[in-house]
Amino acid sequence: xxxxxxxxxxxxxxxxxxxxxxxxxxxxxxxxxxxxxxxxxxxxxxxxxxxxxxxxxxxxxxxxxxxxxxxxxxxxxxxxxxxxxxxxxxxxxxxxxxxxxxxxxxxxxxxxxxxxxxxxxxxxxxxxxxxxxxxxxxxxxxxxxxxxxxxxxxxxxxxxxxxxxxxxxxxxxxxxxxxxxxxxxxxxxxxxxxxxxxxxxxxxxxxxxxxxxxxxxxxxxxxxxxxxxxxxxxxxxxxxxxxxxxxxxxxxxxxxxxxxxxxxxxxxxxxxxxxxxxxxxxxxxxxxxxx
Amino acid sequence: xxxxxxxxxxxxxxxxxxxxxxxxxxxxxxxxxxxxxxxxxxxxxxxxxxxxxxxxxxxxxxxxxxxxxxxxxxxxxxxxxxxxxxxxxxxxxxxxxxxxxxxxxxxxxxxxxxxxxxxxxxxxxxxxxxxxxxxxxxxxxxxxxxxxxxxxxxxxxxxxxxxxxxxxxxxxxxxxxxxxxxxxxxxxxxxxxxxxxxxxxxxxxxxxxxxxxxxxxxxxxxxxxxxxxxxxxxxxxxxxxxxxxxxxxxxxxxxxxxxxxxxxxxxxxxxxxxxxxxxxxxxxxxxxxxxxxxxxxxxxx
Amino acid sequence: xxxxxxxxxxxxxxxxxxxxxxxxxxxxxxxxxxxxxxxxxxxxxxxxxxxxxxxxxxxxxxxxxxxxxxxxxxxxxxxxxxxxxxxxxxxxxxxxxxxxxxxxxxxxxxxxxxxxxxxxxxxxxxxxxxxxxxxxxxxxxxxxxxxxxxxxxxxxxxxxxxxxxxxxxxxxxxxxxxxxxxxxxxxxxxxxxxxxxxxxxxxxxxxxxxxxxxxxxxxxxxxxxxxxxxxxxxxxxxxxxxxxxxxxxxxxxxxxxxxxxxxxxxxxxxxxxxxxxxxxxxxxxxxxxxxxxxxxxxxxxxxxxxxxxxxxxxxxxxxxxxxxxxxxxxxxxxxx
Numbered sequence: 001x002x003x004x005x006x007x008x009x010x011x012x013x014x015x016x017x018x019x020x021x022x023x024x025x026x027x028x029x030x031x032x033x034x035x036x037x038x039x040x041x042x043x044x045x046x047x048x049x050x051x052x053x054x055x056x057x058x059x060x061x062x063x064x065x066x067x068x069x070x071x072x073x074x075x076x077x078x079x080x081x082x083x084x085x086x087x088x089x090x091x092x093x094x095x096x097x098x099x100x101x102x103x104x105x106x107x108x109x110x111x112x113x114x115x116x117x118x119x120x121x122x123x124x125x126x127x128x129x130x131x132x133x134x135x136x137x138x139x140x141x142x143x144x145x146x147x148x149x150x151x152x153x154x155x156x157x158x159x160x161x162x163x164x165x166x167x168x169x170x171x172x173x174x175x176x177x178x179x180x181x182x183x184x185x186x187x188x189x190x191x192x193x194x195x196x197x198x199x200x201x202x203x204x205x206x207x208x209x210x211x212x213x214x215x216x217x218x219x220x221x222x223x224x225x226x227x228x229x230x231x232x233x234x235x236x237x238x239x240x241x242x243x244x245x246x247x248x249x250x251x252x253x254x255x256x257x258x259x260x261x262x263x264x265x266x267x268x269x270x271x272x273x274x275x276x277x278x279x280x281x282x283x284x285x286x287x288x289x290x291x
Numbered sequence: 292x293x294x295x296x297x298x299x300x301x302x303x304x305x306x307x308x309x310x311x312x313x314x315x316x317x318x319x320x321x322x323x324x325x326x327x328x329x330x331x332x333x334x335x336x337x338x339x340x341x342x343x344x345x346x347x348x349x350x351x352x353x354x355x356x357x358x359x360x361x362x363x364x365x366x367x368x369x370x371x372x373x374x375x376x377x378x379x380x381x382x383x384x385x386x387x388x389x390x391x392x393x394x395x396x397x398x399x400x401x402x403x404x405x406x407x408x409x410x411x412x413x414x415x416x417x418x419x420x421x422x423x424x425x426x427x428x429x430x431x432x433x434x435x436x437x438x439x440x441x442x443x444x445x446x447x448x449x450x451x452x453x454x455x456x457x458x459x460x461x462x463x464x465x466x467x468x469x470x471x472x473x474x475x476x477x478x479x480x481x482x483x484x485x486x487x488x489x490x491x492x493x494x495x496x497x498x499x500x501x502x503x504x505x506x507x508x509x510x511x512x513x514x515x516x517x518x519x520x521x522x523x524x525x526x527x528x529x530x531x532x533x534x535x536x537x538x539x540x541x542x543x544x545x546x547x548x549x550x551x552x553x554x555x556x557x558x559x560x561x562x563x564x565x566x567x568x569x570x571x572x573x574x575x576x577x578x579x580x581x582x583x584x585x586x587x588x589x590x591x592x
Numbered sequence: 593x594x595x596x597x598x599x600x601x602x603x604x605x606x607x608x609x610x611x612x613x614x615x616x617x618x619x620x621x622x623x624x625x626x627x628x629x630x631x632x633x634x635x636x637x638x639x640x641x642x643x644x645x646x647x648x649x650x651x652x653x654x655x656x657x658x659x660x661x662x663x664x665x666x667x668x669x670x671x672x673x674x675x676x677x678x679x680x681x682x683x684x685x686x687x688x689x690x691x692x693x694x695x696x697x698x699x700x701x702x703x704x705x706x707x708x709x710x711x712x713x714x715x716x717x718x719x720x721x722x723x724x725x726x727x728x729x730x731x732x733x734x735x736x737x738x739x740x741x742x743x744x745x746x747x748x749x750x751x752x753x754x755x756x757x758x759x760x761x762x763x764x765x766x767x768x769x770x771x772x773x774x775x776x777x778x779x780x781x782x783x784x785x786x787x788x789x790x791x792x793x794x795x796x797x798x799x800x801x802x803x804x805x806x807x808x809x810x811x812x813x814x815x816x817x818x819x820x821x822x823x824x825x826x827x828x829x830x831x832x833x834x835x836x837x838x839x840x841x842x843x844x845x846x847x848x849x850x851x852x853x854x855x856x857x858x859x860x861x862x863x864x865x866x867x868x869x870x871x872x873x874x875x876x877x878x879x880x881x882x883x884x885x886x887x888x889x890x891x892x893x894x895x896x897x898x899x900x901x902x903x904x905x906x907x908x909x910x911x912x913x914x915x916x917x918x919x920x921x922x923x924x925x926x927x928x
Contacts, residue, residue, distance in 0.1 A: 117554065153337065
């Protein structure tokens with residue numbers, strides 16, 4: 001069979017290619033591109049000065065700061081948990097693995113409003129630990145701790161989900177080789193495992209970050225909405241909108257979209273380097289296993 | 292039991308080599324530590340809070356729980372919620388497959404930028420998404436004004452719910468399919484082609500079975516995410532009882548009446564359904580992974 | 593292990609930041625938990641009070657504001673949000689706090705005028721030139737008229753709209769509970785959707801151009817004008833409407849713990865001062881002060897109103913009858 005015939009058989013004819021691209025890209029444009037554009041159009045509806053004023057508002061700034069702070073606190077926990085969970089799940093076999101993975105997936109499926117409610121039921125004044133916390137003057141709900149907790153809940157699956165398939169594909173031989181050469185456990189982890197998963201880890205961090213910054217429903221329930229204090233950027237957007245300040249609201253929303261786009265751009269770079277590295281790896285280190 | 296192992300040849304190889312060994316003693320360190328950490332973290336962050344929900348809901352007797360969960364409005368809302376979520380997940384499965392295919396297989400200028408756009412629904416607050424979508428799809432919106440002459444009304448109808456849910460659950464299918472399509476080895480397609488299969492036959496008989504488990508995962512993740520969504524839907528749904536009222540709105544409605552117990556009861560119902568569905572998918576993944584690797588299944592016994 | 597050290601350092605830094613934030617929160621000040629559109633009023637009122645308190649008590653006082661949906665806010669207070677005072681748009685919300693023991697049961701008598709320093713009323717907002725010639729509530733049940741209102745069961749504005757129409761029907765010749773329910777049912781049949789909130793209803797009506805009439809607070813008309821332009825709509829005052837009261841209360845449990853009772857009392861008392869009343873009028877809320885009402889007469893045309901207490905026997909009766917599960921609203925949507 002000639003090379004040309006093979007190519008024809010394994011690739012789509014030109015018209016089909018074009019059709020698929022039109023459908024696929026049209027779908028993305030309709031569902032993602034147009035809404036994104038609309039956010040920016042609303043934000044700039046009153047011109048650049050109004051946009052700048054909206055963003056230089058003190059409460060908007062403190063909302064941005066709080067949003068970034070929460071993301072910064074949440075991500076390290078996510079990293080430690082994600083790596084630990086992926087290590088246990090990908091490198092070992094044990095009973096109940098499906099159940100464990102399902103538990104990790106569960107936060108995807110819980111309605112954000114319910115997530116907030118759940119933490120109120122635990123830590124609120126009428127909740128399980130509420131009276132004890134009040135007696136010891138520890139503030140959890142309507143303060144930073146609860147906002148961090150719900151964000152941890154929401155973002156819990158991302159890094160683990162990213163790492164599990166990656167680590168499963170990588171297998172355990174490299175680590176075992178390191179051990180047999182006399183490396184200690186931590187040495188093995190930092191010298192062998194971490195370099196192998198670093199790009200996947202970063203990819204997970206970026207997705208979790210986007211979700212952490214954008215979360216509205218769950219945080220809304222436990223925030224208390226104190227201006228300049230416990231309002232995150234998504235909450236602030238809603239408040240501004242409800243107060244008939246559309247420009248302010250969409251300006252703040254556009255900041256979130258920009259934060260997202262920045263993280264997305266970072267992710268694209270990460271992905272590219274990851275692919276680059278994998279190619280190098282598969283090209284040089286693992287040729288026998290590829291067959 | 293094995294989780295969602297990739298049907299990778301190299302993994303199969305290591306498994307065949309090390310599975311018997313690891314049954315006698317675990318070679319790699321840290322199993323106890325990492326599994327312990329994972330379990331403690333999950334227990335504190337996920338299980339404990341959710342059991343708080345169960346405790347609260349258990350203040351109702353079973354009969355009362357049934358009454359809360361089975362009213363006329365509740366049934367109508369389940370139908371709307373699950374129906375719209377199912378439709379949205381189906382739309383995402385069909386178009387997501389095409390999008391993932393295009394993004395992986397066809398190089399074109401600006402592909403990376405468009406690829407990056409796929410995660411946008413994670414980052415945009417759901418309320419902003421809802422308000423923007425409602426404005427776009429209203430009769431005088433950028434999109435709605437082209438649909439209204441055709442007699443298609445989207446904003447403030449159940450169709451609006453489908454649009455919002457499609458938006459917020461869009462990344463799941465694309466993102467689960469992308470790595471799998473990337474992993475398809477060209478040899479497989481070439482072999483099929485050299486055996487005289489047409490492109491369509493190759494896709495149907497060779498490619499689709501390989502992609503299917505991931506497609507199903509993406510579908511289910513999108514479906515379960517869509518079921519719980521509230522923030523974006525209320526702005527575009529119209530919220531008419533029995534017509535466009537979703538179950539999370541009923542939960543909010545209970546909270547507005549200060550009926551926390553009723554709200555938790557409804558939340559428990561939704562949570563249980565989601566849990567069962569996710570468990571089924573993970574089991575299915577396990578089954579699909581094992582089906583593709585008879586060698587591994589043999590080595591474990 | 594440099595990474596581990598960095599991580600520990602980072603966590604320590606965050607903990608320090610956390611305590612810093614916590615310490616700042618416990619200053620000498622008040623937390624006023626309020627409904628969402630009250631922001632404009634309190635943004636102007638707080639500096640007035642701060643100046644007054646500086647002059648009379650010689651103290652600087654910090655006032656923190658929290659705004660969100662009314663019922664959501666009181667739920668948060670019940671769950672431990674440390675509000676010194678609550679300023680709501682519906683008595684049923686404060687009643688809930690009274691039930692929970694956070695607010696005195698007789699809170700409505702602790703301040704003048706049913707503890708509501710200002711009022712508003714539900715009006716009809718129609719398109720420029722009033723093309724459908726809508727003059728009163730009974731025009732809204734005509735076939736072909738589209739009515740936009742927020743969700744009558746889940747939002748404060750929606751509940752007031754519902755009760756206003758109900759009270760109007762009840763006060764018509766031969767009106768009774770049955771005819772009122774039928775009237776409201778016909779009105780709601782003309783609603784193509786229930787908006788998520790007051791603001792969302794406005795956007796739907798003004799920006800998306802859906803509907804012939806929007807039910808809204810008189811005070812919000814000014815906000816609508818600011819966002820969409822004054823000439824874009826007209827306000828129609830119906831022959832009879834509901835007097836919406838905005839009750840304020842001291843959260844006893846919190847002020848006793850924080851020792852802020854005197855300050856909280858002064859803060860709410862000052863709402864009835866001339867300066868406080870004038871601030872209300874400037875924000876298009878009807879002041880209780882008769883002289884001021886006269887001064888701003890062009891802004892507040894006379895309108896016949898009824899209160900929730902007069903027609904429905906108070907929110908504690910109106911709420912369960914109409915808005916709880918199985919109430920009159922739900923009855924309108926039973927499958928036959």
